Amino acid sequence: MGARNFLWDFGKKSLTFGLIGITVSDRFASIAHVEGLSMNPTFNPNARTFIGSLTDDFVLLEKLCLEKYEFSHGDVIAFRSPTNHHEKQIKRIIALPGDWITAPHSFDALRIPEGHCWVEGDNSASSLDSRSFGPVPLGLVCGRATHIVWPPQRIGKIERIIHHDRLSFG
Numbered sequence: 185m186g187a188r189n190f191l192w193d194f195g196k197k198s199l200t201f202g203l204i205g206i207t208v209s210d211r212f213a214s215i216a217h218v219e220g221l222s223m224n225p226t227f228n229p230n231a232r233t234f235i236g237s238l239t240d241d242f243v244l245l246e247k248l249c250l251e252k253y254e255f256s257h258g259d260v261i262a263f264r265s266p267t268n269h270h271e272k273q274i275k276r277i278i279a280l281p282g283d284w285i286t287a288p289h290s291f292d293a294l295r296i297p298e299g300h301c302w303v304e305g306d307n308s309a310s311s312l313d314s315r316s317f318g319p320v321p322l323g324l325v326c327g328r329a330t331h332i333v334w335p336p337q338r339i340g341k342i343e344r345i346i347h348h349d350r351l352s353f354g
Contacts, residue, residue: 216272226260
């Protein structure tokens with residue numbers, strides 16, 4: 185009887201903690217792995233070396249912002265790719281709904297439609313972003329990256345960088 189009670193208690197506690205973990209991950213925050221060079225040097229500054237693949241950054245994704253789509257210029261967000269919904273990307277918000285944005289090396293201006301944002305990687309030479317697929321629907325956003333949580337020597341807050349030279353507010 186003792187072993188049966190132990191297993192029953194262990195099973196109940198495991199299920200309870202599992203459900204709490206899933207709820208927290210789904211509603212409040214989760215950890216995301218950042219791969220590639222598109223957000224270099226903000227993320228993965230050592231990615232150019234063999235060691236870089238072993239020291240990729242992991243970030244904390246805050247999800248409370250999703251409830252009312254509360255984003256700001258310069259926020260780093262994770263979102264499902266508009267061209268492949270199985271793929272997640274992480275980029276910086278350059279423009280929000282109603283903003284006018286000028287494309288780099290161009291005189292053309294584009295107004296960001298309601299319910300969309302314009303995202304770009306910090307390393308424009310290695311980034312597939314809104315310059316390729318256009319404005320991203322806010323419904324594809326999975327969370328806002330607020331802190332680097334791994335590797336230990338890079339733990340810290342993610343700085344918001346705003347590109348004022350590219351925006352004119354509508």
